[in-house]
Amino acid sequence: xxxxxxxxxxxxxxxxxxxxSCAASGFTFSSHAMxxxxxxxxxxxxxxxxxxxxxxxxxxxxxVKGRFAIxxxxxxxTLYLQMNSLRVEDTAIYYCAKADSSGYxxxxxxxxxxxxxxxxx
Amino acid sequence: DIQMTQSPxxxxxxxxDRVTITCRASQGISNYLAWFQQxxxxxxxxxxxxxxxxxxxxxxxxxxxxxxxxxxxxxSSLQPEDFAAYYCQQYDSYPxxxxxxxxxxxx
Numbered sequence: 545x546x547x548x549x550x551x552x553x554x555x556x557x558x559x560x561x562x563x564x565s566c567a568a569s570g571f572t573f574s575s576h577a578m579x580x581x582x583x584x585x586x587x588x589x590x591x592x593x594x595x596x597x598x599x600x601x602x603x604x605x606x607x608v609k610g611r612f613a614i615x616x617x618x619x620x621x622t623l624y625l626q627m628n629s630l631r632v633e634d635t636a637i638y639y640c641a642k643a644d645s646s647g648y649x650x651x652x653x654x655x656x657x658x659x660x661x662x663x664x665x
Numbered sequence: 666d667i668q669m670t671q672s673p674x675x676x677x678x679x680x681x682d683r684v685t686i687t688c689r690a691s692q693g694i695s696n697y698l699a700w701f702q703q704x705x706x707x708x709x710x711x712x713x714x715x716x717x718x719x720x721x722x723x724x725x726x727x728x729x730x731x732x733x734x735x736x737x738x739x740x741s742s743l744q745p746e747d748f749a750a751y752y753c754q755q756y757d758s759y760p761x762x763x764x765x766x767x768x769x770x771x772x
Contacts, residue, residue: 650756
């Protein structure tokens with residue numbers, strides 16, 4: 545069974561840092577691009593960042609560019625999101641999502657259950 | 666950035682109703698359009714990709730159509746488990762963008 549399990553969320557002060565992880569299982573992790581999507585409380589979905597299967601290509605939303613860094617360790621089947629200089633408006637549930645086999649990075653077929661990040665003083 | 670506009674933002678329907686949700690892109694995106702379902706407190710679930718292809722395991726009561734700028738998601742006969750929020754998303758170009766969502770409620 546294909547599964548994605550996020551962890552690493554929590555409460556952090558403005559300006560602080562946090563690293564999210566997404567452990568993948570049930571598929572050939574290195575063959576698929578992976579993405580982080582977030583959802584602020586009571587709001588819609590917002591794309592955050594995408595990384596290619598090899599990790600050689602990365603893409604970011606303007607709202608996080610220069611503050612967040614996406615990476616992956618294919619030997620550990622794990623996706624990461626390093627979040628620095630956190631702001632109150634980064635408060636959200638963060639989901640990881642797997643790209644399907646079509647080759648289109650933005651075509652997601654599987655989502656994790658999410659991890660909550662709260663930025664507050 | 667490509668803006669995705671969904672309508673309506675909410676709707677009330679009865680079990681057995683046929684429901685249609687519309688998604689419009691601010692510029693042409695070919696068929697690079699996906700639909701997701703999200704129930705309260707749950708992660709999104711992928712329903713449709715490439716505008717009209719069903720994800721594995723998704724029942725055939727869900728269907729998608731459209732190309733270019735105008736797309737629709739149709740639920741042929743609404744069941745209790747279908748009451749949820751639905752989102753469209755374009756993956757034609759970065760940044761990937763989502764519609765604002767449509768909340769389907771019980772009448």
